[in-house]
Amino acid sequence: MTELHYDRRGEGPVLLVVPGGAGHPMGLGPMTDVLAERFTVVTYDPLGLAHGQLGEPVADQRVEEWSDGASRVLELVLPEGESASVLGFSSGGIAALDLLTRHPQRLRHVVAHEPPCVGVLPDGARQRAVFQEVYDTYRAAGPQAAAARLGAALTGQEPGAAVSGRPLSREQELASPMALFLAHVVRGFTSYTPDLSALAGVPDRLTLAAGSDSRGQLLHRTAEFIAERTGARFAEFPGGHVGAGEHPVAFADRLVETLDRHDGARGPVDERRGPLTA
Known part of the structure; x- marks a missing residue:
């Protein structure tokens, strides 16, 4: 069985955080510092990149492997009879959706922030093809060129002039969390289609x-679409795709507000406007 890597801090109800990218929790420290004043924050590191595994071989990643690991972490850290909240970012948000679909036991509430499961959209086939282009660009011209293509995809801009570059060696790739994301996560995770019917059963x-x-960008549209199709709640958070790093205190405060509202609200909620009628 694969070794589990996670950090635990704070006291209170369990909040599981699943980072984006290749699962490296870099940049989330200031946010978790704030949240640890209220929660037992458990930050899951699926590949162990922050726990001595950076530089070790990595296979192509599957959403189900991340959510299975997250479920095992919860079994280890949850006190008897208690349930957990989950916050997943980007690729970690996709894993959080799968976790709720396949391992709903002992989950209190899941917040999936900008999960790039773009196949659910009406133009999903075209969007998946764009992420395949990101992967192909990485293999042909390296991470800087692929990051430029990815940025254009997320913001809905036309690709600019090609950024010159060269592929990384295997050793260079294994030493870079961003390169590992481009090489082993981006294709498989953006090809994942969440079970909207199952999610509609637990809105x-x-x-x-x-x-x-x-707003107006691809992953904002994706999040809104999934919320509408499942009857789940939709909430806007400070900043953009990496808002937790840009505005850690405000992001943490918004998460607490969202979880508190979940405890008291009934029916679907769009948190830009308040409770909606059922």
Whole structure:
């Protein structure tokens, strides 16, 4: 069985955080510092990149492997009879959706922030093809060129002039969390289609979230679409796709507000406007 890597801090109800990218929790420390004043914050590191595994071989990643690991972490850290909240970012948000679909036991509420499961959209086939282009660009011209293509995809801009570059060696790739994301995560995760029917069966335990600075962009549209199709709640958070790093205190405060509202609200909620009628 694969070794589990996670950090635990704070006291209170369990909040599981699943980072984006290749699962490296870099940049989330200031946010978790705030949240640890109220929660037992458990930050899951699926590949162990922050726990001595950076540089070790990595296979192509599957959403189900991340959510299975997250479920095992919860079994280890949850006190008897208690349930957990989950916050997943980007690729970690996709894993959080799968966790709610396949391992709903002992989950109190899931917040999935800008999960790039773009196949659910009406133009999903075209959007998946764009992420395949991101992967192909990485293999042909390296991470800087692929990051430029990815940025254009997320913001809905036409690709600019090709950024020159060269592929990384295997050793260079294994030493870079961003390169590992481009090489082993981006294709498989953006090809994942969440079970919208299953999620529609637990709408009171799900919030789709997106950054207020992401309005009009691909992943804001994706989050809104999933919320509408499942009857789940939708909430805007400070900043953009990496709002937790840009505005850690405000992001943490918004998460607490969202979870508190979940405890008291009934029916679908769009948290830009308040409770909606059922």
